[in-house]
Amino acid sequence: MTAYAIAHIRPQTMNEDILTYIETIQSTMDPFGGRFLVHGKEPEVLEGPFPGTVVVIGFPDIERARAWYASEAYQAILPMRTDHIAGEAVLVEGVPADYDASQTAAGLRAEAGL
Template sequence: MTAYAIAHLRPVTMNEDILRYIETMQSTLDPFEGRFLVHGAEVEVLEGPFPGTVVVIGFPDMDRARAWYASDAYRAILPLRTDHIPAEVILVEGVPAGYDAAATAAALRGAAL
């Protein structure tokens, strides 16, 4: 099942470390079949505070997402970001093909009653 790395990056002043991180990032993703789905886009905030931007990276599965984040190549460049950009970063699994939110609600309703 597809997995996603999602980062909420706070506003920062661009610097050389951040630029090196961005330039090197794709090479850390390639061995794990990771690809950017959202990167550098303006967010349209509809509810609540949301300073900054979001990055979404897709992977074929959670194992590859975890392996990428733990990889030597990514760990080597990670401080270029973490030293300069406050962020929350998560890994999350997507839903399977044919997912039905109404069926999920029905199952939750049945479990709650």
């Protein structure tokens, strides 16, 4: 099942560490099959405040996403981002191609007795 690393990052002042991080991150993802799906694009905000941008990286599965984040190569460059850019990062597993939200709702209704 595909998994994603998602970051919501706030505006920052560009510096050498951030540029080195951006130049280096792809090489840390390659061994784990990671690739950028969203990077460096301004989001179209539809609801609520949303300062900053979004980064989405796809991985073949959650195990490889976790292994990438924990890898020595990524951990070595991570402070270049976290020391200079405010934000949050999460890993999340995707849903199968045949996912049906109405089935999820039915299960939630049954659990809640509604």
